[in-house]
Amino acid sequence: MDDSTRRRREMVEVQIARRGVRDARVLDAMRKVPRETFVPEDLREFAFDDAPLPIDAGQTISQPYIVAVMAEAAHIGPEDRVLEIGAGSGYASAILGRLAHRVYAIERHQVLADSARTRLERLRATNVRVVCGDGTRGLADEALFDAIVVSAGGPEVPKPLLEQLAVGGRLIMPVGEAMRLQELVRIVRTSEDHYERESLGQVQFVPLVGSEGWSADGTPLPHHRAPSPSRLRSSQRERLAELVAEHCEPIEDLERSSLDPLISRLADAKVVLLGEATHGTSEFYRLRSRITRELIEHHGFLAVCLEADWPDAAALDRRVRGGAERPLREPAFSRFPRWMWRNAETEAFVSWLADRNHGLESNGLRTSMHGLDLYSLDNSIGSVLDFLERVAPRAAEAARVRYSCFSPWERDPQTYGRAVSSGRMEACEDEAVATLEDLLEQRLEHIAIDAEGWFDATRNATVIREADRYYRAMYRSAAESWNLRDRHMMETLEAILEHRGPGARAVVWAHNSHVGDASATEFARRGETNLGELARTKWSDAARLVGFGTHTGRVAAAATWGDPVRFMTVTPSHEDSYERICHDSELRSFCLSLRRCPSEDLKMQLEAPRLVRAIGVVYRPETELLSHYFQSSLPRQFDEFLWIDETSPVTPLPSPIAAGDPETYPFGL
Ligand code: SAH
DSSP: OOHHHHHHHHHIIIIIITTTOOOHHHHHHHHHSOGGGGSOGGGGGGTTSSSOEEOGGGOEEOOHHHHHHHHHHTTOOTTOEEEEEOOTTSHHHHHHHHHSSEEEEEESOHHHHHHHHHHHHHTTOTTEEEEESOGGGOOGGGOOEEEEEEOSBBSSOOHHHHHTEEEEEEEEEEEEEETTEEEEEEEEEEETTEEEEEEEEEEOOOBOBSTTSBOSSOSOSOOSOOOOOOOOOHHHHHHHHHHHHHHSEEOSOTTTSOOHHHHHHHTTOSEEEEOOSSSSBHHHHHHHHHHHHHHHHHHOOOEEEEEEEHHHHHHHHHHHHOOOOOOOSSOTTOSSSGGGTSBHHHHHHHHHHHHHHHTOSOGGGSOEEEEEEOOOHHHHHHHHHHHHHHHOHHHHHHHHHHHGGGGGGTTOHHHHHHHHHTTSSOOOHHHHHHHHHHHHHTHHHHHHHHHHHHHHHHHHHHHHHHHHHHHHHTTTOHHHHHHHHHHHHHHHHHHHHHHHOTTOOEEEEOOHHHHSOGGGBGGGGGTOOOHHHHHHHHHGGGEEEEEEEEEEEEEEEBSSTTOOOEEEEEOOOOTTBHHHHHHHTTOSEEEEESTTOSOHHHHHHHHSOEEEEOOOSBOOGGGHHHHHEEEEOHHHHOSEEEEEEEEOBOOBOOOHHHHOOOOOTTSOO
16 A cells, blocks of 8 residues: 555544544545645645645635535435536545536636646546536536535525525535635425525635625625615605705815815814725715815814825825835835825825925924725835834844744735645744834834834834734634724724824725724624724714715726726616615715704615615626625714715826836825
């Protein structure tokens, strides 16, 4: 017996049979299929471990035990036709191939489908066919199936799969509201229109991505189908739209119409959070600029905090408040999604703020700009080291050694998160924490030399600590990593206010999904909080949450994460959405106060949860209802709602990389 065969037998005995898998045919298949040929070459030595392992395209080959549990639960007989969704490496397909008459395995990533096919051919698994495509639609041409095994986790069982299951057939699938934690369920079709469902326990699978699964954009936007929201008959909607028209404050001209009533409702706030319903709509930026300018000029707001990375926004801050230029490892705003802050609308605001600040004598009166986000591992490490080299070269050396823990991954922290989560390397948490603690301990020495520099460095060291946690949490649950990110935003906002001095007040620019109170939305059910909710908890009424919405128009967004920006048409709003009510008011643009709603009747009627749309840096009109609408109670989510019926895309500025020109943004055009 060769070494691999021996180790496979041991794997089956220790990890599978002893844990209760009894089916002799399953155990035999697990002994025979050479798992070692399905894992990446450099991980062969771990092929028999009791764990999933990373494969190409950011996916995993399932843990052997789970493959056995699923195969056993599917009760596969030698005459059965089986459909597998999520072929991945092809390992489970090979096991199923040994149990069934015929197996159809669908995989959405072409590279994986191709290599699985090659491996299965080499093993002469001639009864297994691998198809590349979206498995959430099933394989209608080959239906019905006696068993369907889904190797990725979805928010619910895709309908086409239920339809393609033969009467008497078994469907095994991880189902759960969190993207990376599910319940393994078995569904048996007992008759033409009756299904029985049972739970087989908690599991963790990579997400099932497709038209009937999660959306692929990697952004923490809503992904799953909202359970039926309140529906309005068209006559009710008309009546509600009339009430909106009657009680809102119309904005005829975005640049010139008075916003005084709105400004007076925001003026005394501690923090004003200004949202946006997309990450690429010109009107949202322009309206936020107008409001923010008024708050700065007439009401003394001292900080503007963006949903942007700290070091990048620090470059903006140096432009608006002055200060030595500090080159970053990667130029500011040079990464995807570049258009989000590298656009003409932001530039116009920054340029206005620079001019205004310039005319003020005291630096303490100048309004600063900051970033609340945590995606800047590389630039933040560079910035901490740069500061320490200037003020404390010995400490710089220690920090450099510690941060070298991240070295291979600085530019690709997601891979770091995966490597740590899969147990291939140790986390760099201690190193990140220790550097931050040193900075805090040396506060007095450092601020004597450069107070602004010290604040900047401690914020960057905090980003590094939180980024470490965030990228690891990403591999556990979408809700956990989302919460970590928004808590970091909150902590950063509080630190900025403290730094700017007692009584300092701030404006935040971020997506509606961060700014609107999450407890009023379906995300609360998934255990998610956000900046808006945390701000309300801390400052209650002194936090004002302002949402934005649109019916149609065009938007700057990408089709998939990492793709170039495109100008896409925004589909007219859904008939069950708040947007449709606003649209039916027949006003081009308005502000509706929800907190101080002039009509109790209107407010009450708006409170029943309905759909609301969120477009992020990725927009997929083809799956819009599933990937971009979620349920919310608007008057509880926002204090004010700004409506622009038809919108246009932001104007992206040329990027230094594409043009090869000397960098101008953010240092002035
Ligand atoms: N059983 C596989 C597990 C792979 S992980 C193995 O042991 O190797 C799950 C796989 O599902 C991933 O490769 C992922 O790309 C794929 N997947 C996710 N959503 C899919 C979909 N809608 N259609 C087909 N494959 C999908």
